[in-house]
Amino acid sequence: MRGKKGTRPPIVLRGYDRAQVDALLEEIRGALNGGPPLTADDVRARRFDIVLRGYDPRTVDELVSECIRELQAAGPIRERAGRPRVHPGWLVSWIENARFPAVRMRMGYDVRDVDAFLERVIAGLRGAAPPVTPADVRACIFRTIRLGPGYDVQEVDDFLARLADALERR
Incomplete structure (x- = not known):
């Protein structure tokens, strides 16, 4: 699938x-061009396997988020109002798939x-512990680490x- 700028x-x-x-992005393109309907929640529910030589997850997540906004803008008026709710299952998957660049010779988070x-x-989110609030986050x-394995602070x-x-949108 080629993005908006042909890349x-x-x-x-x-x-x-x-x-x-590519299959999901094709489905989204079809839905936006009058094909079978696809809701933003349908897109949020999709998960991708992590494989060798796959697409950069961060870039794909940003692209899919943009597609969700387009689907919402094109959807029925009743589905357009306000910010979309976030499904806990999607949120768990998103957190589990998060990857942060490692730093070794500069300050990073432990x-x-x-x-x-x-x-x-x-x-x-799974109900196995007290929920974490947006304020908690x-x-x-x-802790910060200067000379060891850490995550990029930014x-x-x-x-x-x-x-x-x-x-906040749960």
């Missing part, structure tokens, strides 16, 4: 299955702290901002 999402070592992504917090969020603080902060927004 494909970048291929990375471990990414989303290209055939699955990998264990970030991973433990995201596991806590997932447990809350905004208030979380991680990438994690950006993800957490999107996570807090998504939790």
Whole structure:
């Protein structure tokens, strides 16, 4: 599937299955051009396998989010109002598939702290632990590491901002 500017999402070592992504994007294109209907919730419910030499997940997630906005804009008026609700199953999958760039020679967040917090969020979404609120996400603080394996601070902060927004829409 070619994006709006005629390019494909970048291929990375471990990414989303290209055939699955292409099939969904074709379905979306068809729905936007008068083909079989497809709702934003249908798109949110889709999951992609992680495979070797797949599409970059971040780029695909951004593209799919843009497609969801287009489907909502083209949908019936009753489906257009307000921000869409986020399904907990989609949210769990999105969190589980999150990948952050590693840093070693500059300051980064402690990998264990970030991973433990995201596991806590997932447990809350699944009902196995108290739910994590958007305020909890905004208030979380991680240890920083300077010379060891860590996650890129800006990438994690950006993800957490999107996570807090998504939790508000549950």
